[in-house]
Amino acid sequence: MQQLPDLGKNTVGKPDPWAKFRGLTWWQLVLSIAPILLLPIGxxxxxxxxxxGxxxxxxxxxxxxxxxxxxxxxLGVACAAYLAYLLIAGLLYNLVNG
Structure with a gap:
């Protein structure tokens, strides 16, 4: 009978997309992910x-x-990302509706 590959492990040559997140503490994960929450907003x-960010x-x-x-x-990087978004969005809004 043929052996099925183990889909839980990466095959040789395939990079792990989650490698950058592995080994971080919970608060580092939270602060790292906080800026990407701008995606659904902006x-x-x-x-x-x-x-x-x-x-x-x-x-x-x-x-x-x-x-x-x-x-x-x-925390400063996360705040700077949100402030940069608000600044750019405000400038674009004034440019379009100005």
């Missing part, structure tokens, strides 16, 4: 800004910083 613009926070989570400094930096 569409393509919110998604682009949110993705930039997500990848920035993932890079910060992997750096060797003290825990409070890392938490503040990641």
């Amino acid at each position: 569409g393509a613009i919110g998604g682009a800004i949110g993705a930039a 997500l990848f920035t926070n993932l890079a910060l989570a992997r750096r060797h910083l003290s825990t409070p400094l890392k938490a503040l930096a990641m």
